[in-house]
Amino acid sequence: MTTSDLDSGPKRNPLVGLVEGVGNGVIGAFQTIGGLFALGTSVVAWTFRPPFRLQNVFTQFDFVGVGSIVLVALTGTFSGMVFATQSWSAFELFGAESLVGPTVALTVTRELAPVFSALMVTMRACSAMCTELGTMRVTEQVDALETMAVNPVQYLLVPRVLAGLCMVPLLTMIFDTAGLFGGFFVAVPLKGLSVGTFVLRTQNLLAPADIWEGLAKGAVFGFTVTLIACYRGYNAHGGAKGVGQATTRAMVDAAVAIFIEDYFMGLLFHP
Amino acid sequence: MTAAPNRPPMISVQDLWKSFGDNHVLTGINLDIAEGSTCVILGGSGSGKTVLMKHMIGLLKPDKGKVIVDGEDVVPMDERELERVRRKFGMVFQGAALFDSMTVYENVSFALREHTQLSEDEIRAKVREKLGIVGLQNVEERYPAELSGGMRKRVGLARAIVLDPKIVLYDEPTTGLDPITTDYVDDMILTAKRELQVTQVVISHDIASSFKVADKVAFLFKGKIVAEGPPQELRHNPHPQLQHFLQMWFGKS
Numbered sequence: 001m002t003t004s005d006l007d008s009g010p011k012r013n014p015l016v017g018l019v020e021g022v023g024n025g026v027i028g029a030f031q032t033i034g035g036l037f038a039l040g041t042s043v044v045a046w047t048f049r050p051p052f053r054l055q056n057v058f059t060q061f062d063f064v065g066v067g068s069i070v071l072v073a074l075t076g077t078f079s080g081m082v083f084a085t086q087s088w089s090a091f092e093l094f095g096a097e098s099l100v101g102p103t104v105a106l107t108v109t110r111e112l113a114p115v116f117s118a119l120m121v122t123m124r125a126c127s128a129m130c131t132e133l134g135t136m137r138v139t140e141q142v143d144a145l146e147t148m149a150v151n152p153v154q155y156l157l158v159p160r161v162l163a164g165l166c167m168v169p170l171l172t173m174i175f176d177t178a179g180l181f182g183g184f185f186v187a188v189p190l191k192g193l194s195v196g197t198f199v200l201r202t203q204n205l206l207a208p209a210d211i212w213e214g215l216a217k218g219a220v221f222g223f224t225v226t227l228i229a230c231y232r233g234y235n236a237h238g239g240a241k242g243v244g245q246a247t248t249r250a251m252v253d254a255a256v257a258i259f260i261e262d263y264f265m266g267l268l269f270h271p
Numbered sequence: 272m273t274a275a276p277n278r279p280p281m282i283s284v285q286d287l288w289k290s291f292g293d294n295h296v297l298t299g300i301n302l303d304i305a306e307g308s309t310c311v312i313l314g315g316s317g318s319g320k321t322v323l324m325k326h327m328i329g330l331l332k333p334d335k336g337k338v339i340v341d342g343e344d345v346v347p348m349d350e351r352e353l354e355r356v357r358r359k360f361g362m363v364f365q366g367a368a369l370f371d372s373m374t375v376y377e378n379v380s381f382a383l384r385e386h387t388q389l390s391e392d393e394i395r396a397k398v399r400e401k402l403g404i405v406g407l408q409n410v411e412e413r414y415p416a417e418l419s420g421g422m423r424k425r426v427g428l429a430r431a432i433v434l435d436p437k438i439v440l441y442d443e444p445t446t447g448l449d450p451i452t453t454d455y456v457d458d459m460i461l462t463a464k465r466e467l468q469v470t471q472v473v474i475s476h477d478i479a480s481s482f483k484v485a486d487k488v489a490f491l492f493k494g495k496i497v498a499e500g501p502p503q504e505l506r507h508n509p510h511p512q513l514q515h516f517l518q519m520w521f522g523k524s
Contacts, residue, residue, distance in 0.1 A: 051385075132372075140368035147328055147440075148361040148382045148430075150353040 008260025021074065030063045032231075032253070039153075039231050040223075043161050046154035048121060056159040064160075064226070071120050076175035079112050080104055080182025088191055097191070101198040102205035104183030109206065109214045110269075114177035115262055118168055118221035122254045126229035127146030129160055130250040133233025134243035142234070157230045161223060167214040185246045220261055225254040279342065281306040281438060281470040282327055287336035288321060296322045297333070298494035304487070309464050309471040311481040314491035315516065320474040323491065324440055327472065328360050328379060341437060358386065361431025361469075365443040367423035369415040369430070375402075376411035379430045386434060401429040404466050411460040421452040425459055432467060439463060441473040445480045453480055454518075460484045478517060482506075490516070 087103045093157070133156060136142050145152045187193040232250035236243050279291045280303035287300040296319040304310045314320045326338050329345045338345050345356055345363065369378050379398045383389055389397065402408065404427040405425040415423055423453040424444060431439055440449050445453040462472055464484075475481050481488055488497040490513045506517065 135371075139366055139371070140364045141370055142366040143330065144362070144364060144370070146330060147357060147360060148380075148385065149357040150385050151350070151354070 009204075009266050031044035035235070036227060036231050039157070039234070040161075040227050041228065042153050042228075043157050046151060047158050047162065049154065053155065053159065056155070057162055060159040060163035061167055063128075064121060064163040065170055068117075068124055068167070068171055070119055071124060072117050072175050073178045075116055075120060076108070076113065076178030077182040077185075079116060079175075080108060080179035080184075081186045082182075083097065083107060083112070083179075084183040084186035084191075086194055088187065094129045097187075097193055098201050100187045100191075100193065100199045104187075105202045106182070106210055108179035109210045109213075110217075111262070111266075113172045113179060114168070114214045114217035114221055115258055117171040117175045117218055118225055118258050119255065121164065121168055121171065122221065122225045122251060125163075126225050126254055127247055127251060129226065130229040130233035130236075130247045131243055133157075133230060134236030134246045137234060137236050138239055138243060152234075157234065160227045160230055161255070164222035164224075164226030165219055166214040166222070168225075169218035172214050172218035173211075176211065213265075217262065217265050220265060221258050224257050224261060228254045228257060278306055280304055280339075281341060283337075283339040284323070284327070285337040285339070287323070287338065288334045289319075289326065289331065290334055297326075298341055300336070300491075300494070300496055301498070302489055302496055304472060306470050307464075307468050308486040309460065309473065309484055310489060311473045311475055311485040312446065312489050312491055313475055313478065313481050313516075315476055318491045319494045320476075320519055321442060324442060324472065328357060328362065328440065330374060358434060359437045360440060361428075361434070361436040361438070362440045363424065363427045363431050363442065363444060365446055367415070367420075367427040369423060369426055371415050372521060373414075374411065375407075375413050375415070375418070375426050378415070378426060379433055381430065382434050397433060398429075400425075401433050403431070404462070405429045405443050406462070409476075420448055420450070421455045424448075426455050428459060428463060432463065432469070436469065438470045438472065439467075440450045441471065441475075443474055443476070445475065445477045453477070456480075457483050478519070492516075 083104050084100055087100050088097060091097050091099055091103075133142075136156070142152045142156070145155055184198055187198055188195055229250045232246040232253070233243075236246035238245075282302075282304040284300050284313065285304040288295075289297040296355075300323060301510050302310075302312075302323075305501050312320050312323060322331060326333055327340065327345075329338075329348060333346060333464075336346070340356055341359055343356060345353065359433050366517070370381065376398055379401060380394050383394050383397060398411065402410070405428050407422065407425050407429065410418065410422065410426070415426070418426065428439070444460065448456060460471065460473065461484055463469065471484075473481065473484060485502050487499060488505050489495075489496045490505065490508075490510070492512045498505060498510045498513045500508065505513070508514075
């Protein structure tokens with residue numbers, strides 16, 4: 001088609017284009033959510049059907065969980081330190097430095113630990129997961145599994161989603177510990193708060209329910225981000241470029257999903 | 272043809288229709304494939320060959336029609352029944368589709384580990400036997416990326432036949448291969464037929480290769496089988512599209 005052909009077409013109303021764009025976006029979003037629900041249901045159903053391939057599950061536990069420990073511990077420590085430094089400078093204005101401990105503890109356990117642990121898993125493990133599954137899809141390895149009478153959802157997806165579901169809460173615990181340690185390091189040795197004040201105030205204001213809230217969020221985020229990575233990878237098409245696009249979309253979707261879920265789970269715990 | 276005339280066909284496709292949206296890919300396919308024979312489904316790109324093959328193994332459901340495999344219609348089957356029927360099949364993919372994170376040994380032994388309770392020694396013996404049939408030795412510890420295209424196809428066949436299937440499907444086995452490797456793959460298909468007495472279905476647009484390996488060639492054009500028969504008969508079939516297709520090769524050689 002030449003440029004003159006394009007020019008001779010009827011002029012499009014820009015408003016129509018806008019409505020169309022928004023409409024397609026909404027339809028696309030609903031399709032993705034529908035697809036995720038369908039795949040999620042299938043993953044859950046296949047989890048409870050034999051054969052149970054424990055070796056595959058533990059391999060994924062190792063990849064998602066053990067492989068992320070250092071990264072999560074490092075991010076946790078520095079998040080705690082940053083948060084303690086910032087809250088110290090605010091609290092010292094009205095002499096409430098003793099509240100730095102509980103502030104760091106509550107923020108870390110309820111919010112930062114699950115959100116950042118899930119983000120780290122998304123970046124480190126889910127990107128690799130999506131690329132691997134996408135490559136397997138476009139090189140027909142997924143079809144090969146199916147023709148060998150092995151269900152690909154059960155063989156490939158169940159171990160990965162289980163790893164997200166079980167490992168992100170554990171990483172959240174590591175983040176909790178590292179974050180508190182970081183906060184302690186800034187408040188006590190660097191700023192000169194007494195150990196007793198830090199520990200006692202934190203003990204008084206941090207309840208087990210706060211830790212449970214973080215762990216529950218971690219489990220939900222872990223399930224979601226691995227499911228999204230699996231969904232995008234499993235449905236990848238169009239060669240190497242398609243796999244790249246699938247991975248980009250998986251990362252974006254997973255990151256956005258974490259924050260949306262975080263808000264709604266926050267409402268659930270603190271209505 | 273090796274099959275006895277009175278035996279029912281191993282695969283019988285009856286009035287098969289399939290559309291994707293407005294794209295009518297299969298429009299009333301009828302095809303019988305005799306037990307122990309090699310049938311090549313020949314056609315240009317977009318003729319519906321791969322779609323037809325996917326129906327045989329139950330990866331796609333038709334809009335209408337029957338696909339009878341070894342006496343059972345696979346069309347109404349659910350996923351669990353299909354898994355049982357799929358064990359009768361071995362499939363060799365266009366790009367071999369070997370699991371690239373596994374060695375040759377792990378690839379070939381995969382289905383044995385999934386579907387049998389054999390001991391490690393029995394698995395090793397079986398893998399060696401199948402690799403022997405396809406003419407490969409001392410490659411067990413190599414990864415697919417370290418193999419040539421022809422060798423990968425052979426490992427793909429060894430993996431496909433490890434559970435002793437009744438039917439082996441080949442998806443474009445010679446596409447994109449150089450002439451020497453193409454010969455190597457053709458020999459592999461002929462050897463498999465001789466050694467294993469399996470029913471083989473080959474999807475191809477490679478005329479030379481098809482005529483070499485086939486007992487029967489079915490020519491697929493615009494979603495219909497417009498001509499079928501032994502290769503030598505097909506050569507003289509007057510169907511214009513078939514003649515046009517054949518001339519592309521015979522005209523050149």
